[in-house]
Amino acid sequence: MTGSTAVHRALDCVDEERAAVEKRDAAFEAFARRVREVPAKSPAAARSQQAVAATPTMATTVQTGRSTATGDRCVTVREAFAETVRPHSIADCETDESLTETIAAELSEDIAVALASETGWTPPLKRAVLETVETRRTEVDVVQQTLRNERETLEDALDEIDEILAWLQSMADESLLQRDFETLRENHDRLAAYRDRLETLTADRQAQFTRSTNRYGPGGTRYRTLVESVYSDCSVRYPLLSSATRLYGICGDCQRTVRAHLTRRV
Template sequence: MISTHIHDARERVAAEQNALDAKIAAVETFIDRVGEIAPDSTAAAQSTSSQGIATTTATQLQTGGARTEGCAAVREAFAETVRPHSVADIEEPEPLLETISAELTDSVAAALAPATNTPLSSGLKRAIVSEAESRRTEIEVMRRTLDSEADVLADAGETVDEITSWIADADETALSELGFRELKQRHERLESHRVRCEELAADRQAFLRETTSEGVETGVRHEHIIPQLYEDFPVEYPVLSTAGRLEELCRDCQRAVRDHLTRRA
């Protein structure tokens, strides 16, 4: 079997699927840990409603003197669960609150910032859990996108493997050893392979224009996300590049066969 960029892409997607599975589990653990944290026992924390993180924080800051053990515990839970998966690909370390902002919104990061001295109320706790659940849903949608990508790559890989295997087998017999009819059959077979390559490219472009949106208001557009998986690859679009190069190879082979057919005519 000839190795192509599609094979490399399948390995990358499998690794990313494992990484997302681990991150989903981490977010779920974070949600569980936050659920076990008792709200701070202050008048401010007890009197604040769950009208939103921004309202909750503003109300608590006005009271002053609040205990903030709860928010510290939430920050610790996040640092030990979600953060390692969030910064795994980042070379330069980033502040914890910056990671919280990226994963759970700016409002959550502001509410949990030590400088704000915000106590953990029941309302704030529910809001944090709600944002974490939303983030988990987003990651799950991304995981389903990768599942679709894995299926597409598997089908594409099967098509490419079949064509490259046929070419490798055919190359074992020199064109000079083939009769006119055999040459004509080989030319027709190469034409069918070219059509399959063109169909593969068309199907790939159609897939990139699709969206995975189950469970979220704004879906994940494949053309915005999929290319990021392969940004460090030697080619920007592994499937399209492979399909194009294979179609070109089949065309070159056809040209050689036609030369022999012309001489035999």
Template sequence: MTVTTTVDRALERVRTERDAVQDKRAALERFVARVEDVSVDPTPPPTRASTTAGGGTLAARSSPTDGGRHEVRTAFAETVRSHSVDDLDDDESLLETIASELSDSIATALGSTPDGAFTPDLKRAVLSSTRDRVDETQVVAAALDREATHLADVRDEIATITDWLVDADDTPLSECEFDELATRHDRLAAHRERCDRLVRDRQAHLAETTNQTAKGAVAHRTLVTYLYDDFPVDYPVLATVVRLDAVCADCQRAVRDHLVRRA
């Protein structure tokens, strides 16, 4: 019988998050491709002076077009937005989402103000900021991969212990010979040592940081805090292993009692 633990749920959570991050990275890359195809707005012609009836002059400015900025906003809405906002029915505006993903200044520059334009500098800024976000998602994905690998290893080691406990439970202690009890006691001691090692390994993993590029790093403890925020325990791996060690300790005491009575 396979015993399902919180570690299994944690692994499923990591895999779901990893898929979401990979989807977002692909969306950001699609956005980059579309922005690269957007032409910058033409440079407005010089200010023309017109003469008034009284002989004075008025400056007449050409109104820049919103074409390029509109194309970029549309591209963002059709690629990145659904991967940035958890609930598309909420009140967050498109420009607010752009600000959270790229920057406040870029969102302001992309706004449909009458005196704005999609300039070469603005295009470079949009592309640079988006590529930074692509790099960041790559680092997060790498950290999630490491977490998934670690969880899978822990799950397998936990399964080895729980499977043994389930099998051992089929034979009552009263039916075991003295040597069988001694062997069971030693096996439980080995399982407890394994639990102790798993705790140490997990603590070491939490203290590490994934650095995939010069532009980003993910502290594993910070990632874990985010991933398991809605779990009943803050650290599902540690909680599961500590609980398993306690079960092994109880079993070991019961075996020891039988050994003492038969000595």
């Protein structure tokens, strides 16, 4: 019976999500590294460069060269995003999404428009991109920690569940008719204790759902929201609660059966 509950299967879901989140974080790190390598030029520097031009023709050439160079750098940044972050961002998308739409979703609409217009890769734009990436990586760090907490919760719950399942299996291997009154009474008490532990497990899980994923104080995403996202493709929406509730019912049925045998022995 052990290894067959929804909680056991939920561990696989958590591990898969953790792997995906780690890849997303690595993608943002790679993107930030490539962004830092793209030099930015302020409009003031460009105007100074234009002012030293000896003739109007030279001035036009300088201005055109500046626009082309900074525009190309915007293209470089867009290409870096497309090769690093975008594959992980659209992995679960059911419809086609343009590169600009993905950049807007991950970095902001303002940054997406600025990069798409190719009007200039300036220090403020570069700084805005890097600051937004840092914000996203902080969010990823919170998700990673939450997933670690979720796995620990599942492992602790499995210690309880596997113990109860193993005892129920051993109990099923022997007929109740072969047990004396004292043994039956001990079985009844043990089942009552298991039900109490499962009630506590369920209550603790419900309380966990109301907490925030923000470890620095109020705010953040509800723990329930993240759990629902992790198990969205599973057959059971709340695997831990489902397994605990089902096992609680099984223990109750067994307890009633044992009680019936006890009353016939009195």
